[in-house]
Amino acid sequence: MKIINIVEIVTSLLLLILAILAVSSKKMINSIIYLSFLSMLAVVSFVIMRSPDVAITEAVIGSGLVTAVFLFTLLSMKKVGDKK
Amino acid sequence: MKKIVAILFLGILGFFIFSGIYANDAFGSFGKVNLNDRVSNKFITKSVTNDNEIVEYNKSSNLETGSSNYVTSIVVNYRSFDTLGEVTVLFVSSLGVALLLGSFGGKLTLKYKANFILRVGAKTVFPLIALIGIYIFTHGHLTPGGGFPGGSMIASAVLLLYLSDENFRAKMSSFKLTESLMGSLYVLVGIFGLFTAGYFLSNFLNTGVVGNLFSAGIVPIVYVLVGLKVGSELTGIITDFLKEEVNE
Numbered sequence: 471m472k473i474i475n476i477v478e479i480v481t482s483l484l485l486l487i488l489a490i491l492a493v494s495s496k497k498m499i500n501s502i503i504y505l506s507f508l509s510m511l512a513v514v515s516f517v518i519m520r521s522p523d524v525a526i527t528e529a530v531i532g533s534g535l536v537t538a539v540f541l542f543t544l545l546s547m548k549k550v551g552d553k554k
Numbered sequence: 555m556k557k558i559v560a561i562l563f564l565g566i567l568g569f570f571i572f573s574g575i576y577a578n579d580a581f582g583s584f585g586k587v588n589l590n591d592r593v594s595n596k597f598i599t600k601s602v603t604n605d606n607e608i609v610e611y612n613k614s615s616n617l618e619t620g621s622s623n624y625v626t627s628i629v630v631n632y633r634s635f636d637t638l639g640e641v642t643v644l645f646v647s648s649l650g651v652a653l654l655l656g657s658f659g660g661k662l663t664l665k666y667k668a669n670f671i672l673r674v675g676a677k678t679v680f681p682l683i684a685l686i687g688i689y690i691f692t693h694g695h696l697t698p699g700g701g702f703p704g705g706s707m708i709a710s711a712v713l714l715l716y717l718s719d720e721n722f723r724a725k726m727s728s729f730k731l732t733e734s735l736m737g738s739l740y741v742l743v744g745i746f747g748l749f750t751a752g753y754f755l756s757n758f759l760n761t762g763v764v765g766n767l768f769s770a771g772i773v774p775i776v777y778v779l780v781g782l783k784v785g786s787e788l789t790g791i792i793t794d795f796l797k798e799e800v801n802e
Contacts, residue, residue: 522698522699523623523625523698523699523700523703525698526690526698526699526703527699527702527703527706529703530703530706530707530710531702531703531706534706534710535706535709535710535713535788535792538710538713538792539791539792539795542792542795542796543795
């Protein structure tokens with residue numbers, strides 16, 4: 471078994487675990503961090519599957535901008551939650 | 555109980571997908587097709603109208619589309635009308651965000667005070683990120699990447715400046731102007747192709763040798779336009795989201 475196969479298997483298992491964690495975690499902030507980490511690992515799997523175009527787009531949008539937008543939304547949601 | 559049902563459902567779904575792909579029953583007929591009959595092969599060898607010839611890097615010249623990255627040659631040349639549609643979708647979504655969140659006129663001041671490391675680090679890293687973004691969308695026909703990732707990189711660089719500098723306030727009017735100007739120029743390039751070569755968004759320039767920077771006809775021009783447009787649009791969206799965090 472080559473090293474690349476081992477990397478592939480580990481990456482896909484970690485992707486599954488992170489997806490389950492992101493859905494089932496109680497705190498929203500943890501779920502956002504898990505999503506960001508999941509898209510970083512998705513970049514690795516896209517590079518292994520030889521699609522660098524998708525990998526670059528995923529790295530910028532999935533783990534950068536989407537995480538920032540989710541964080542801003544979460545921060546402004548907290549203001550509503552504090553009132554009750 | 556709910557989780558067990560969900561896991562069972564996922565298992566059944568996964569079994570169907572994997573058996574469909576690997577048992578080769580559902581897609582059996584796709585394995586027996588001659589590749590030369592396929593449209594995708596014509597896209598890769600860059601000759602839809604003529605016979606297929608082998609494309610050599612740095613040698614072949616005057617192909618239908620001169621980009622060596624064949625994802626780009628499909629996205630911006632053969633399917634350029636789809637890219638115009640995607641850009642329009644992004645424009646409509648940024649318009650919706652601006653309609654919902656954009657009713658703010660005051661000065662942008664953040665709640666927290668940015669510390670020293672964030673301020674200096676952002677000023678150091680901002681030109682590098684912006685430069686890589688510009689590199690990615692100007693070399694979209696040679697290396698992986700293109701207008702959308704390059705534009706998003708520029709938007710993330712501007713986001714870094716927003717987070718670090720308290721008094722930084724980008725001139726929103728200039729971003730809006732860039733966005734509308736680039737969209738109009740994209741359509742104008744298409745109409746120019748309609749009048750010179752006969753169909754909308756046709757490649758009316760000389761395509762040059764595969765692999766050079768100045769090759770591929772209108773593909774680099776369109777990618778620069780798309781990159782600037784996407785960058786200004788995403789900057790506008792992020793600014794609208796950040797405005798929610800502003801003191802009144």
